[in-house]
Amino acid sequence: MTLIYALIAVALLYSAHKATRVKGLLNAALWLAATSCLTAILMYIMGSPGIAVIELSVGAGLVTVLFVFAISIIGDEKIESKFFIPPLAALLMATIPFIILAFLWISGISPVFKNTPADILANTIWEDRKVDLYLQAALIITGILGIMLLIAPSVANRFKKERGK
């Protein structure tokens, strides 16, 4: 079993790497979808099938569709300007904290992965974490505004006009 898990982990990290480094935005979006799928599998293993399903449908489905939609509007672009941060410094900065974190973490922790009954989860969501629900409602309203902005190129035109004045 452990071998399979290790393979999943390697695949996850590889696809995440590909998603961020691959040339071409469309490829990046597809690799991101793959990352999302693999994350969902890990979640399932960790005993959260419900969350895994949502992650699969939203992360791999909805977000990918949005990406493809956005790319189809504005197309790809190769950016010529220099890096703002030297790549070596960036690499160091992105690895050091997580190496320290790993050093602090991996010292005898072995959690138990078990399934949570659906009714307990529902109870937690609807009763104990109401503030999360309010937050989600607010976020979803924001998201609707975002979608409107996504499909409304008129904002840009108006901005240009005002600037022209």
Add this chain to the structure above:
Amino acid sequence: MSYIIVVCILGLLGIGFYCLLITRNLLKLVVALQVLVKGAMLAVLFAGCLVDNMEVAQSMALTIIVADTIVAVIGLAMAIQVRQITNTSNIRSISTLRK
């Protein structure tokens, strides 16, 4: 088993942050944020397993998924608008938008 998950979490966070540090493309920025947040979400679930309080961790993960999706939507919308105004997706262009 738990080592594998810790490695996944740290790996995802590291890859996401590295991309945030060097990317100059607004759309790539959204991709990097997505990767980063997946790592964070796994970390929250892992923490839930650690303290045996999976329900709370799961409900928080749910909120994270929602928030993350909205961030992606807003980020993409912004990228499109910025591109149409400035004709480039370079993140430098955002700071030139100020009137």
Add this chain to the structure above:
Amino acid sequence: MTAILIVLIILFPWLGAVLIWLMKNAQEKLTHTLAMGFSVLSAVLSLVLLTRIGQEQITVLSLGPGLGELSFSADGLGIVLTSIANSIGCLAVIFSKDYMNGEKDLQRYYSMILFFIGAMSGLVLTSNAMLIFFFWEITALCSYQLISFYNDDPKAVRGGLKALFITQFGGIGLLLGSLLILSQTGSLNIQQFIAAAQAGKISSSVLAVAGFGLIAAAAAKSSQFPFFTWLPDAMEAPTPVSALIHAATMVNAGVYLLCRFAPAFQSVPGWNTTVLWVGIITILLSSFMAIYANDLKRVLAYSTVSQLGFLFAAVGAGSVTASQFHLLSHAIFKALLFLCAGAVIHSVGTRDMRLMGNLYKKMKPVGFCFIIGACSLAGIPILNGFWSKELILESIHSGTSLPVYILMLFAVILTAIYTLRCVWMVFFGKEKSKLHVHETGRYMKYTLYILAAGTVLSWLSFGGFSSAFSKSLPLHEIEAESLGEFLTTIVKDPLTYLAILMVIVGFVLWFFHKPAPSKAILPKVLETSAVNSFGFEIINQKIVDKIQNLSEFSRGLQSGILNWNIFGVLTGLVLILIILGIGG
């Protein structure tokens, strides 16, 4: 029903604020009318709320365990302040109809005032410590915005920034107190905290830190020693704003905070004494500054500071009722004084009292109202200021030692002196320069008449006031007293006549040395140091400059390049991890 009323009182002015803000291109007349409509309606709502005083908690929205509830309590302390804020807010808005006529940016002005009124109601009605902080900061924001309303005047902008920075020290104290409450009781509910503190369940050191944090918060907000220099500089705001925010409501938030939390800190050694002495030092310093100031609004600002000192002293002496009753009187007569001053300034076009004089003949209604307010401020029977000040003096006499009482009597003399000086310089005496006097507007006069009537009559509400307090605040252990009992104690008490005598002494002292009252009686050193705010102006100014330099510096860090921001985030993460690694 009460819950709906409370939510309406907070959200209704906010709705008005948003509406007015959105109608940027509306006609001036429409803006005035909308603002008046919303403020009058919320004033009516707040008066309806007066009938629903009770001690139960009202939960509006539950946020789940850990975060507590958006809960409100309709007790006397909160409701009295809500109705003061809403009624005086409504009068200030009506007054602005004439005062702000033809000004630019009216929607900004009105929406900030309405935003403030809603936040002030929320601040005093909520029973959740974090929500108090939330509303507290909103009032600070509105105050800053309105002080800097004429934002092309560098003095106004500077005054606004100063007010914002100095009151932030208070915000930090309040945040500290709230977090300590959360950590000790596991909830943010104030009643639970007070109950736990009274039962001795909270360790005394934590209680002391929270208590003194709240004193700092209250002193900064209420412009008390050593933070008292921001209020005079806040007088750059339009005068109705000074009347509403910097005399009648926001500056009282500090006193309110002390009154609300007072029962919890009775066991903290030195808490009451500190509050008392902060009040007394402030009274004395600011009274001297008022005697030497020449700007009409600054004199009123200094007198506000000193009257707030009276409220502090009353809380320190252990009488929440006296403090709150004087707060009510002070809110009414000081709003009256400020609005009269506004009418005078609007008519003659200057704030310098040395250029005024003999204005009574030219603007009789305003002058008459101003004199009523001034008499109340000085403590002349039977106006509301007299009764409430007597109540404070009585509580100080019974609650503290004799020297303190003598200092308070001295403060009464000083109050009489600066009040008479101000009235004389503006309305009587020789005409010093040819000032063209405009006619006072209709709406201005109406508001002045209403407030003058309030000044004459508001003390009649003492019976209801006292019983509401004793019924709805069980933790404060207040005894109810009827109006009749109250009047007989005051009238029979020989000390009352002593206080009246002191007022007369003050008047006489000033009259005999009219041209230069100070030079004859008081040494020259006092004058120079009073004009320089006893050195605190320089200290406060330095702090403000330092903060401004710091913010200029941190602005340089915002390069606008996202990669560098992430780099900063990661650097912070590394630092935290290193600290954790060493600590763990």
